[in-house]
Amino acid sequence: MSEKYDVVVVGGGPAGLSVAYFLADKGYTVVVLERGLEPGSKNVFGGRVYSYPLDKYFPGWRRDAPIERWVRREMLSILCRENMASIGYQLSRKPDGHDSFTVFLSRLLKWMASKVEEKNVLLASNVRVDEMLFRDGVACGVRAGEDKIEAEYVVIAEGANTLLLEKHGLRGRPSPRDIAVGVKEVVRVGREKINERFGLGDEEGLAQFLISPVFGGGFIYTMKEYVSVGVVYRLSFNNHVEGKDVIEELRMHPEISKLLEGGVPVEYSAHIIREGGYKDLMSKPYGKGYVVVGDAAGLILNTGFTVRGVDLAIESGRLAAEAITKTSPGEELSIYMDLLRRSGIIDALKKFKNVPKILSNQRIYVEYPDLICKLLDNIYSVDEFPETLNESLKKAVKGKTSIIRLLLDLLMTVRSL
């Protein structure tokens, strides 16, 4: 005996829940199968979500979603050995405009799951889907252990770890060059201390992007009572390091440890991130009876300073839902790709297509931050006779890289950002 639904969604992350939400709204019977103990338990992410898709599709969400803080301060910092160079940007309030907020993804997903369940979607956790089922080349359901589920449409929203797609040969294993590892620690610091140390009001949050010659890229997000600190390192270099050590190293940095002093680490997580960008996007994220949404399809926008996945996941979920409503069972869901193109998502990915290449350039993370640190150190060290900027630059560059190379990298970086 097998059960039959209009749609079966594999994965209860932002993309999967979003498809389920929009289809249930249109009267489809939907079942969502989640591998973790509950939606979001397999997700790891930094802490920031862009609000525009929620504004568009979940009216009134600002009242009851588990928002931690609204991001009002953006910072870009280079961690030198003991010091830190930062550029800060203060955002004024944009109450209904497009902005971003910090959140625990697991809580946001719990909230989304409750919205989805209100629409009578069946959400089954702790279920590992073993394979997609096909009949005459058309996806017609899934199998989990002994049990099968039949459906008119199958939505693959399995996230960055694309086991199911790989099993069916729809997607290759990503090369280590396209994979980064995100490790994150959540530290309980306390609301008052966070406000004081980061210069924030009660509802105001900080999003800080870190560049370090030691470990690469990292981030800091402030929650209400917690600070989320993380490092994203590529497997292609730094492959001798281990996640916990990297985080430890970050926490021990004098400038960072000041911010976290007295805090209690309450959560540690590590996860694969596909950073491949446009090149990693599935060329055909659909077929007869199935569509692929969110991270699984490669819908991650890496602008170099921010990595955006959750908003694209929600958006692609909505588009997949629309494609399903416009496609008869058994047909190719090619409308989905058209909708993705029309939405501007594909263009955005194209625009930033060189970012992953730049980020895999070791000079960006290692040599230049080091150089900037030396430069600033020379400028601000109080010697008997001050140096000119030019002298400082020359001294800093000495023996490291040529000025021409520096200029070339700079040019390439500017062009692709």
Add this chain to the structure above:
Amino acid sequence: MRVLTPIKLTVDISQLKYESSGEPLIDIAPRKMGDSDKCAIEEAVRLKEKHNAHTVVVTVGSTPDHERMVRDAYAMGIDEGYIIEVDGHENLQAVNVGEIIASMAEKTGPYDLIILGAGSLDTHSYTLGPIVASRIGIPIIASVDSLNYVEGYIEAKSVMEDGTYIYRSKPPLVVTVTTEANEPRIPTLKTILKSKKMEVKRLSIEQLGVRLEKVGLVEVKKYIIQRKNIVWDASEDFEKAVDNLVNLLVGEV
């Protein structure tokens, strides 16, 4: 035969974190069903499969985690589930929880067997089953490592520090089971989906006519054991590590 299994949402101690002052961060610790509660459900479901028992679970407290736990019980094969709505379920005294369960059992019963997990790791260790038994006024067979129903009798074995006790009695009975009793089944996709569609019944403590008395909790702190935490690595200096042990054991340190 009717079987009731009270289940408890407990703090997952393995994931408990502490403030630097030693205060545990109870509010953010994950909650889960106790391991021995799962074994209790498994015993109930086996009685359903072998002896056509009607199986019921009950839990005290009405958070979303409680509802999830009742559905997890459904996914394992339980027929009917109750949530007893009460505020501050984690501050309830064991004797209050026992009384609530006893009243619920009287209202929705009678039950031939009430099977509980012997001990939860957080607070009401090994006392809830006995409390329920004496509130209802039926005998208990406690902390059993195996349970059988043979020709109208419950037969159970309990391994204790001084030996093995073998109990035999006719229902009605309260039985508490340890995690040795069985290997709880893992729900399948089909049973999980079925569990989602089943009704979860709700009762308030007013409906049960229970009045709660409070015992005040002053504070909770991490148990700070003043241990020395001196560790020697035998791979560095084997002889010295062993010598250190010898000195400790013959009392020369």
Add this chain to the structure above:
Amino acid sequence: MRILVYGETVEWLKQVREIAEILNSEVYGVIPSRELVNQASKILDKAYVFDGLTYEPNTYHKIIRRVSDKVKPDVTLFPSTIKGRTLAGLYAGEKGQPIITDVLNLRYIAGGLEIERLVYGGSCIATIRSTLPATICISIGAFKPSEKQVNGEIEYLEEIRESAVQTEFRSREYVGVPLERAEIVVAAGRGFKKKEDLEIVKELSRILNGAWSVTRPLAADYGWSDTWIGISGATINPKIYLAVGVSGQPLHMIAVRNSKTIIAINKDPSAPIFNEADYGVIGDLYQVLPKLLEKLKKKLG
């Protein structure tokens, strides 16, 4: 104030005498064996004794209840063993009293007791205030035994025979020093690969004039021993507890917490037991133990 205690061992009764001194109370005991009468009468103000009954909680409870009706205690004490907790639960349930287990300390305050108890698998202490009368399970070894002697009364109880639950008991034979009374206890954990390997642990405990035991999986799952240390088995409070190949699970550690010195041997440097030990050796027990035995033999002759 009046204390009623259920007591199976002299060590436990001496700890209760200490509590009675702290609470400035008279202490009455229900004693399940005639063998204890002589000593119990020197510790308790009055001992109610019965004999010849196999432990069966429902029957024992009836006896305790009957004594309680005479004594009308403010505080009823049980040891935090499985048997003690079961009897305490039946008692508190029937009386509708607060019940507090795993108690480490208590003192009298206006209107009741202030109590320190272990919670969350023994990782935390909670301080709570309870009204009286109350039922309390004391963590074994939390109080030092009092050597104070009294001239207590003895009353023999009529037996209660009728019980709904038939019980058959198969006891174990104790060899050597009983676990609860040993000053040095050596315990084997999952680091041991086979039953025969426990011989070295036995020899070690013999040389040290101590007792040996295992963790629950070795006894309950593998059947290598009849007894074990853990919340469901024996609770110990020796001078030295030597844990070999024991990882340090909470249910085990709660039963050894009152040991004076904890020493651990484990090859996994991240084993939780190292955080709860006074001394530790990171090393393979199959290399460390033979050498240890050899050196101890030399030293102790």
